[in-house]
Each structure stands twice: as C-alpha cells, then as structure tokens.
Amino acid sequence: MFPDDHPGSRALFERALKVMPGGNSRHTVYFPPYPVYAAKGEGARVTDVDGxxxxxxxxxxSSLIHGHCHPEVTAAITRQAATLQAVSLPTEAEIELAELxxxxxxxxxxxxxxxxxxxxxxxxxxxxxGFTGRRLIAKVEGAYHGSDDTAAVSTYPHPSKWSDPDEGRGVSEPGSGPGAAADVIILQMNDVEGGRRLIKRHGAELAAVLVDPLVKNLGYRPASPAFLEMLREETRAAGALLIFDExxxxxLGYGGAQEVLGVRADLTALGKIIGGGLPVGAVGGSAEIMTAVFDPRGGKAKVSHGGTYNANPLTMAAGAVSMRLFDRAAFDRLSGLGDRLRKGLAEAASAAGATARVTGAASIVGLFHMSGSGETFRDMAKARMENPEAGRKAEHFFRHMLDNGVLMGAPGFFVLSTALTEADIDHVINEAHVAFSTLRKAAA
Ligand SMILES: Cc1ncc(COP(=O)(O)O)c(C=O)c1O
Structure with missing residues (x-):
C-alpha cells in the first residue's frame, strides 16, 4: 500500500526537497505525502524505484501516444543520437515531420x-x-493553454474575481504581468450568444480567438459545434484569426479535432504526441499567414522566431516515427480502447449506484464523481463547492488505483497509449467496480 511500502520514493523526495522547491520542477507530478518516483518505463507499464x-x-x-520506449521510437532516437544531436543548421529530419x-x-x-x-x-x-496588427486575444475561461502570460489569463480565476461574463474581463494569473489581462477577452464555454456579442463588440481590435475543443479543466466535455461555428463565423467577419490549441x-482524430469537428482553423498550436515523447511544440497554419508572418527572406520576418532547440533532430526523428506509427488503424484501435474504458467505468458506477459522470473522447477519458455540472468554468467551480465529497471520492479512487497497479490522473482522468491491451482496460474496469463499491460501503 502507498505510501507505506515506498521507502525509495520517500528518500528521494526528502533529498529533492533540499534542492528543489516542493521537490520538483513540475507541480502536476506531486501528490501527498510524496509522489511515487519512476525508475523504468516499458510499453504500457512504469515501474517505480521501489519495484x-x-x-x-x-x-x-498525453505525449506518450505509444507508451514507454516503443522499440521503433527508441531505435530512431538512438540512430539520430549517434548521427547528429544538435546543430545550428536546418536538417532533413524537420522537413520530414513537417511533411507528415x-x-x-x-x-x-x-x-x-x-x-x-x-x-x-x-x-x-x-x-x-503580427498578421492582423491587432492586440486582443479572446479565450475561454478556465481553459489551460500553457504558461505564456496572455494564454494563461483566467485559467484558474478565483470566484472573488469573477466579473459579469458579459464584460468578458479576464484575470492575470499570479506571476504574470498585470497587463496581461488587459489584452484578453474572456468567453464562457459554449455560450454562443454571449461569445458572439463579445467578439462583435471587440472585433476591430481582435487579433484572434484561441480555443481548445476539449478542455481538461472543464471536465473533458467538448466545445459544442454551435459554439465553434459561431467562433469561425465571427472571427471571419471581424477579420480576426481562429486559433485551435490542438x-x-x-x-481526438487522425487529423486532430478539426477533422472530426469539420472546422478549419487559421492557426493551430501543436505539441505532446507530435514529438514522439521528446519535448516539442509547433505552430501551423495556412501558407498565406505563416509566410506573411515568419518568412525571413527579403529582410526580417514580421515576427521573429528563434530558439536554440527548435526542430532539434532528436525530437524530429522520434516525432516522425511516432506519427507514422499512429496511422488510421492505430487511431481507431486506440479510440476503441477509450470507448471500452468509458463504457466499463459508467457500468461500474451504475452497478454501485454511484453518482458519477464519464466524459472524454477517443483516447482521453474523464471520470467525475458528480452528476451534471454545467458547461462553464463557473458551473464546474460551483458544482465542486456544492459537492465537497466529490474531491474525497476522486482521492479514494486515485489511491485505490495506485495500490492496484494503475497510475491514473489524480483529479479523475485516463490518457491511453497504443501499448495498452483490452485486458489492461478490463483490469481498470474491475478495479473501478471495487473502488465504487468500497465508496458505497463507506457511505453506508
Ligand atoms: C491544451 C494545452 N495547451 C498547451 C499546453 C502546454 O503544453 P506544454 O506543457 O508542452 O508546454 C498543454 C499542456 O498540458 C495543454 O493541455
């Protein structure tokens, strides 16, 4: 049982605390009293330092679409590492991943x-x-888009700072420049008419709307087609760009969420799975916009984009192999595993008479110990306040899984890899039956 039989992790955490605040470089890896320290990854499994x-x-x-150390990905990295690791020249490897x-x-x-x-x-x-010559960015309240000051506005706004949603005022995240919020208009997820009003009102100054169609912080419920259509229509009318954060x-799709949703963004931010497990990010879009903004020929590009490690050959090589392996057949198989898990978790909850909602799509699965909690960040926050036991149940569920051979996201999510089998999914479902029934017994 964790943490009792994990002396190795405890010792490493105590050592880490001396040299790193909170003992780490990434707050999401912590859970009390100390996180489990990983020693080895192999396919669908990770082994901790206590064995x-x-x-x-x-x-x-999400970045490990093929699990740990897939032999072909490892071979590509090893080959590239022995050939060329970093260089201040472009390489063919980046063209290959770009083409894919x-x-x-x-x-x-x-x-x-x-x-x-x-x-x-x-x-x-x-x-x-750079393309529009405008300043304002609109984004959805509660949506996490990484740590950039502008993108981070109103990711976790405290209820005391919520203003009238019709004003669309944002809140700078702690540590961001206080001016960041002045550059951002805040939309409420799936509020079609409210969003339309705000985009129309600020249209002349609006550079772009930034949207993630499946926000983790909003319980992995998808943006509605009507909301996305409105964003496409109104950005076009305003001469602003639509950015999809993918x-x-x-x-969500072989060609990303845009393929499934039938929306064509002007710009798309990418990361995670495209790097084959190595650090990566990217921005893509129409040739017209990308060339106008980033092409340095004939003088200086409109927007400068350097970066010592951009398109580093190791990531490019791992990414190309990984994306090639993630073909339509692999995508369909993985989505089938996601469906199997969603169905099994919902059945486990229902068999125990538990109040729970299973969300997500394709290889992303959310599990929340509440019934309907609305669409927006505010609805979710209120539902959490009204259901304090939901957090306790999520904690129990996470601990049960940890003690029974499953590492899941503590708030209640599962992100799958192609290394998993149906038997692995069924193991989680069986353990979910046990976890839900323990919760029921505890409540009685
Ligand atoms: C939707 C979304 N955008 C951006 C990011 C930031 O990516 P990274 O952690 O690689 O900086 C994340 C990370 O979780 C994300 O989920």
Whole structure:
C-alpha cells in the first residue's frame, strides 16, 4: 500500500526537497505525502524505484501516444543520437515531420517547430498579432493553454474575481504581468450568444480567438459545434484569426479535432504526441499567414522566431516515427480502447449506484464523481463547492488505483497509449467496480 511500502520514493523526495522547491520542477507530478518516483518505463507499464509496476494511464499528460520506449521510437532516437544531436543548421529530419503533419492536418499547410506546447500557443498568438496588427486575444475561461502570460489569463480565476461574463474581463494569473489581462477577452464555454456579442463588440481590435475543443479543466466535455461555428463565423467577419490549441486534442482524430469537428482553423498550436515523447511544440497554419508572418527572406520576418532547440533532430526523428506509427488503424484501435474504458467505468458506477459522470473522447477519458455540472468554468467551480465529497471520492479512487497497479490522473482522468491491451482496460474496469463499491460501503 502507498505510501507505506515506498521507502525509495520517500528518500528521494526528502533529498529533492533540499534542492528543489516542493521537490520538483513540475507541480502536476506531486501528490501527498510524496509522489511515487519512476525508475523504468516499458510499453504500457512504469515501474517505480521501489519495484512496483503499474499500468500508465497518464502517459506523460498525453505525449506518450505509444507508451514507454516503443522499440521503433527508441531505435530512431538512438540512430539520430549517434548521427547528429544538435546543430545550428536546418536538417532533413524537420522537413520530414513537417511533411507528415501538413499531410495529416488539412488546415496546416506550413509549420514551425518549438519545444513545448506553451511555445506553440505563444507563437500562434504572436503570429495572429503580427498578421492582423491587432492586440486582443479572446479565450475561454478556465481553459489551460500553457504558461505564456496572455494564454494563461483566467485559467484558474478565483470566484472573488469573477466579473459579469458579459464584460468578458479576464484575470492575470499570479506571476504574470498585470497587463496581461488587459489584452484578453474572456468567453464562457459554449455560450454562443454571449461569445458572439463579445467578439462583435471587440472585433476591430481582435487579433484572434484561441480555443481548445476539449478542455481538461472543464471536465473533458467538448466545445459544442454551435459554439465553434459561431467562433469561425465571427472571427471571419471581424477579420480576426481562429486559433485551435490542438496540443492535447490532436488525439481526438487522425487529423486532430478539426477533422472530426469539420472546422478549419487559421492557426493551430501543436505539441505532446507530435514529438514522439521528446519535448516539442509547433505552430501551423495556412501558407498565406505563416509566410506573411515568419518568412525571413527579403529582410526580417514580421515576427521573429528563434530558439536554440527548435526542430532539434532528436525530437524530429522520434516525432516522425511516432506519427507514422499512429496511422488510421492505430487511431481507431486506440479510440476503441477509450470507448471500452468509458463504457466499463459508467457500468461500474451504475452497478454501485454511484453518482458519477464519464466524459472524454477517443483516447482521453474523464471520470467525475458528480452528476451534471454545467458547461462553464463557473458551473464546474460551483458544482465542486456544492459537492465537497466529490474531491474525497476522486482521492479514494486515485489511491485505490495506485495500490492496484494503475497510475491514473489524480483529479479523475485516463490518457491511453497504443501499448495498452483490452485486458489492461478490463483490469481498470474491475478495479473501478471495487473502488465504487468500497465508496458505497463507506457511505453506508
Ligand atoms: C491544451 C494545452 N495547451 C498547451 C499546453 C502546454 O503544453 P506544454 O506543457 O508542452 O508546454 C498543454 C499542456 O498540458 C495543454 O493541455
């Protein structure tokens, strides 16, 4: 049982605390009293330093589409590492990954690489501002788009700072420049008419609307087709750009969420799975916009885009192999595993008479210990306040899984990899039956 039989993790955490605040470089990896430290990854499994092996259902917050150390990805990295690791010259490896992604994403005719999703989003925002000569960005309240000051506005706004949604006023995140919020208009997820009013009102100053069609912080419920259609229509009418953040949602379709939803964005931010597990980010879009903004021939590009590690050959090589392996057949199989898990979790909840909602799409699965909680960040926050036991149940569920060979996202999510099998999915479902029934017994 965790944490009792994990002395190795405890010792590492105590050592880490001396040299890193909170013991880490990434707040999402912490859980009390200390996180489990990983030693080895192999396919669908990760083994911790105390020798406990678990099925990995986080997959590095989505980046490991083929699980750990896929032999072909490892071979590509090893080959590239022995040939050329970093260089201040372009390489064929980046053309190859660019060609693969442009062929796959209909709205992406040209692309530029960076090293994180944060940078991909940031470059998309800069490109939109450079292209339109305008300042304002509109985004959805509660949507996480990485750590850039503009993109981070109103990601987790405290209720005391909520203003009238019709004003669309944002809140700078702690640590961001206080001016960031003045550059951002805040929309409420799936509020079609409210969003339309705000975009019309600020249209002349609006550079872009930034949207993630499946926001994790909003419980993995998808943006409605009507909301996305409104964004497409109104940005076009205003002469602003539509940016899709597909850092996460690329998992929703072979050609990303845009293919499934039938929306064509002007710019798309990418990251995670396109790097084959190595650090990556990218911005892509129409040749007209990308060339106008980033093409340095004939003087200086409108928006400068450097980066010591941009399009580094190791990431490019891993990304190309990984995306090639993630073909339509692999995509369909993985989505089938996602469907199996969603169905099994819903049945487990229902068998125990539990109040729970299973959400997500394709290889992303959300599990929330509440019934309907509305569409927006505010609806979700209110539902959490009204259901304090939901957090306790999520904690119980996470601990149960951790003690029974499954590493899931603590707030209640599962991100799948192609390394998983139906038997792995069924293991989680069986454990979900046990976890729900323990919760029921505890409540009685
Ligand atoms: C939708 C979305 N955008 C951007 C990011 C930032 O990506 P990165 O962590 O690679 O900076 C994330 C990361 O989780 C994300 O989920």
């Amino acid at each position: 406990v092996s678990r099925l990995d259902f986080i997959n590095n917050y 992604l442009c062929a796959r994403l209909p709205s992406v005719e040209q692309i530029r690489f960076a090293n994180s999703g944060t940078e991909g989003v940031m470059m998309a925002i800069k490109a939109a501002r 850092v996460y949602s690329l998992r």
